[in-house]
Amino acid sequence: MNVQGKHFRTIWLKEDDPTVVQIIDQRWLPHEFVIEDIHTVEQMAIAIQEMHLRGAGLIGAAAGYGMYLAALYASRSHREGFLQALQQAGQLLKTTRPTAINLQWAVERQLSAVLACDSPEEMAHATYLTAQAIANEDAEYCRQIGLHGLPLIQAISQRKPGQAVNILTHCNAGWLAFVDYGSATAPIYAAFEAHIPIHVWVDETRPRNQGARLTAWELGQQGVPHTLIVDNVGGHLMQHQMVDLVIVGSDRVTRTGDVANKIGTYLKALAAQDNQVPFYVALPSSTFDWTLREGVRDIPIEQRNTQEVTHMSGRTGAGKIETILLTPEQSPAANYAFDVTPARLITGLVTERGICTADEAAILDLFPEKRS
Numbered sequence: 001m002n003v004q005g006k007h008f009r010t011i012w013l014k015e016d017d018p019t020v021v022q023i024i025d026q027r028w029l030p031h032e033f034v035i036e037d038i039h040t041v042e043q044m045a046i047a048i049q050e051m052h053l054r055g056a057g058l059i060g061a062a063a064g065y066g067m068y069l070a071a072l073y074a075s076r077s078h079r080e081g082f083l084q085a086l087q088q089a090g091q092l093l094k095t096t097r098p099t100a101i102n103l104q105w106a107v108e109r110q111l112s113a114v115l116a117c118d119s120p121e122e123m124a125h126a127t128y129l130t131a132q133a134i135a136n137e138d139a140e141y142c143r144q145i146g147l148h149g150l151p152l153i154q155a156i157s158q159r160k161p162g163q164a165v166n167i168l169t170h171c172n173a174g175w176l177a178f179v180d181y182g183s184a185t186a187p188i189y190a191a192f193e194a195h196i197p198i199h200v201w202v203d204e205t206r207p208r209n210q211g212a213r214l215t216a217w218e219l220g221q222q223g224v225p226h227t228l229i230v231d232n233v234g235g236h237l238m239q240h241q242m243v244d245l246v247i248v249g250s251d252r253v254t255r256t257g258d259v260a261n262k263i264g265t266y267l268k269a270l271a272a273q274d275n276q277v278p279f280y281v282a283l284p285s286s287t288f289d290w291t292l293r294e295g296v297r298d299i300p301i302e303q304r305n306t307q308e309v310t311h312m313s314g315r316t317g318a319g320k321i322e323t324i325l326l327t328p329e330q331s332p333a334a335n336y337a338f339d340v341t342p343a344r345l346i347t348g349l350v351t352e353r354g355i356c357t358a359d360e361a362a363i364l365d366l367f368p369e370k371r372s
């Protein structure tokens with residue numbers, strides 16, 4: 001998508017030096033646009049853990065490139081030693097963030113690619129090809145999610161001619177959370193391009209404010225009309241028919257359609273059901289966890305540093321980025337980063353293969369190869 005009119009992806013190999021991976025360092029957005037060079041798998045692990053980059057699809061792509069970086073520097077004298085170095089790199093990457101399944105999925109995909117090769121040279125080349133394939137696929141799948149989600153917005157627009165379709169989204173499931181287009185935002189961008197009048201309610205998404213800092217910024221960069229709201233406003237807007245559709249992303253979806261997403265998503269789904277507002281979840285297939293059936297019980301929920309709750313960062317009037325304490329110094333805080341929305345509250349899942357209801361049979365109709 002565009003930043004000041006110039007097309008960017010969120011992760012790429014440096015043009016004149018493909019041993020360097022470049023990312024947009026999201027910690028500084030929306031105030032500064034910083035590109036970071038990543039040279040090693042250890043640096044990539046820090047970038048994921050400390051959220052220089054974040055979002056399920058992008059974490060997956062970053063893990064793919066992290067394995068490629070590990071392969072660049074692993075000793076190539078024996079196949080077994082090389083493989084062991086990559087397995088260790090995979091372990092390191094997998095421990096950085098627990099909830100988004102894309103991370104594990106990308107590491108496993110890299111390891112399978114490597115296992116199919118005979119020599120360390122071939123293995124290293126395989127990590128390059130696989131990293132590029134994961135990133136390209138992520139962008140393409142999100143583009144297709146946009147095409148499949150577009151008719152949902154079109155249909156609402158036809159029912160209210162001349163008025164904007166109001167879409168509420170939570171957190172950042174935009175292009176910054178993927179390689180390009182985003183999942184929840186892809187249908188929004190597709191509708192905007194098709195000149196359908198739309199307006200997006202952007203939940204701020206405490207505590208890290210991915211909505212306020214990232215979604216608002218990226219929608220603004222594309223020129224999409226939007227309004228930032230605090231997290232508790234959605235229910236009120238829905239009661240007053242000011243939301244036509246909710247679209248959120250996901251970090252992990254069970255084979256039965258339970259959805260883990262940024263903390264607060266469940267409450268939006270409850271409010272949507274109470275007000276008969278359609279609630280859709282957009283995801284590429286890399287976000288399905290085919291091994292799980294019970295989301296609330298089995299999806300691991302990341303607990304992050306409580307400083308994200310007790311403190312807040314922003315730009316001062318003097319233009320400096322500063323972090324301030326919000327709370328009484330002694331008050332304990334808790335920081336659950338995700339929650340699980342049960343399938344029964346979800347109207348549909350928008351994937352790169354089409355839309356289905358959030359239940360095992362419908363999901364498997366779209367992904368029949370996962371039946372066994």
Ligand code: MRU
Pocket residue numbers: 054055056057170171172173177178183210248249250251261262263337
């Ligand atoms: O903690 P984050 O910012 O990595 O959270 C993940 C997310 O981006 C959201 O939960 C998002 O809605 C999921 S879609 C990538």
